[in-house]
Amino acid sequence: MSPVKILVSFHIEERLLDRVRDVDPSLEVLYDKSLLGEPRYMNDQHGGPIERTPEQEERLREMMAEADVLFGYVPRAYGREIERWFPTLKWNQSPSAGIGWSAKRLGWTETDIMFTTASGMHATPLAEFCLMAMLMFVKDHFLMAEEKGRRHWQRTCATELRTKTLAVVGLGRVGREVARVGKCMGMRVVGSKKHVDGVDPASVNVDTLYSPAELEPMLREADFVVLIAPESEETRGLIGERELAIMKKGAVLINIARGSMVDEEALIRALESGHLGGAAIDVASKEPLPPESPLWGFPRVIISPHSASTADTENEKLTEIFCDNLRRYLDGRPLRNLLDKELLY
Incomplete structure (x- = not known):
């Protein structure tokens, strides 16, 4: 059986990536911070504006095409065609709690992809x-x-x-x-x-x-x-x-x-x-x-510039949620904070 490939698409500390890897030795974590904008403050998950080179864009697309699991945000330019750019994606753990409306607007609720949120973390x-x-x-x-x-x-x-x-x-x-x-x-x-x-x-x-x-x-x-x-x-x-x-x-x-x-x-x-x-x-x-x-x-x-929920503990708490859900995913158990595609929360 091929290893589960996890694409991490936001800024996160290496020690927290190690926690993800520790969930199961067969996991393959795909992470390249050079493809993300420069962080502007602590736990700036998106990073600032970035203009990727053609080579960087190609690298990002290669990782998206390989990913079984996405830990992070769907890159904005690719959101409207998520099934095209993520052909093997089964599950996305979002760092956000309120993704329902965006998921509907972008057509994600019409796909078979599972979406889980960071509900409660903030x-x-x-x-x-x-x-x-x-x-x-x-x-x-x-x-x-x-x-x-x-x-x-x-x-x-x-x-x-x-x-x-x-x-x-x-x-x-x-x-x-x-x-x-x-x-x-x-x-x-x-x-x-x-x-x-x-x-x-x-x-x-x-x-x-x-x-x-x-x-x-x-x-x-x-x-x-x-x-x-x-x-x-x-x-x-x-x-x-x-x-x-x-x-x-x-x-x-x-x-x-x-x-x-x-x-x-x-x-x-x-x-x-x-x-x-x-x-x-x-x-x-x-x-x-x-x-x-x-x-x-x-x-x-x-x-407040949409920052009231952002704390220095955010990535730590988010990784705890993801690792728990990752164990559930690998075991075939129900996931926490699963987005209801009808209710949108």
């Missing part, structure tokens, strides 16, 4: 980002920064998270962790998930559980709204003019899901009018966020 850093943002608002970091810039000392009064209500739209693994952190801070926490029948709210770390159709009552009572639902036909444009108007005056919107979930122009108007107290966004409708976007100019808008 729960801690994303929950910490939400906690940071909420604390910055209740402790009025923005006033402190302004006063520091003025070198002005004047006592003031803030508030506490335990007096606030947190609404989590999407109680998957990340959403449940955001809810848990909110509960730890003494907040009232409400949330929504796709299937609610027979689900005990406490089992998903909330006081009250809503279905997706019950978005309005959640928005009405929340001081902080965290978006962390998967991208789908149902969630694209989920938060628009009407939904923002329903939110409490002074409430804060935190988006760690996808930029497509929010009508950005409506968000800008809600901030300009003062109806919203602020926002924290890790994603935008167009990325990178254009320099001319009004969002840059709001003092009470926190902007």
Whole structure:
């Protein structure tokens, strides 16, 4: 039997590649970092822009043609014809949690290739980002920064998270962790998930559980709204003019899901009018966020460049998921985090 060939298509440390090789001595790992863009920061999996030579491009295509397993991203130029360029590919372990919408758009859901995600890997850093943002608002970091810039000392009064209500739209693994952190801070926490029948709210770390159709009552009572639902036909444009108007005056919107979930122009108007107290966004409708976007100019808008999930532990955790799944794959057992090609998560 020929060895299973694994193409690794992102920047990863050699010691972690050794862990992959250690799963089974017959494995063949294909990895050439010269085919990737130069890393711009720790755990920059994609690397910066790169112009490969014709020889490098040919080498990449040769490795894609040989691969039984892809650990990493499908190179962008080849995504729309995945079966052509990866003729022997059986399984792709993605470093991303939210690949469903892209998989459908690129036609991957119509193939026999199995796709697994990094679902759950980003729960801690994303929950910490939400906690940071909420604390910055209740402790009025923005006033402190302004006063520091003025070198002005004047006592003031803030508030506490335990007096606030947190609404989590999407109680998957990340959403449940955001809810848990909110509960730890003494907040009232409400949330929504796709299937609610027979689900005990406490089992998903909330006081009250809503279905997706019950978005309005959640928005009405929340001081902080965290978006962390998967991208789908149902969630694209989920938060628009009407939904923002329903939110409490002074409430804060935190988006760690996808930029497509929010009508950005409506968000800008809600901030300009003062109806919203602020926002924290890790994603935008167009990325990178254009320099001319009004969002840059709001003092009470926190902007993260789609980096809230990226931590120095990311590749370590991703390799643990992959190695576990690799053992399952070799044994013929079900894989973790298998993408449902109908539900798209």
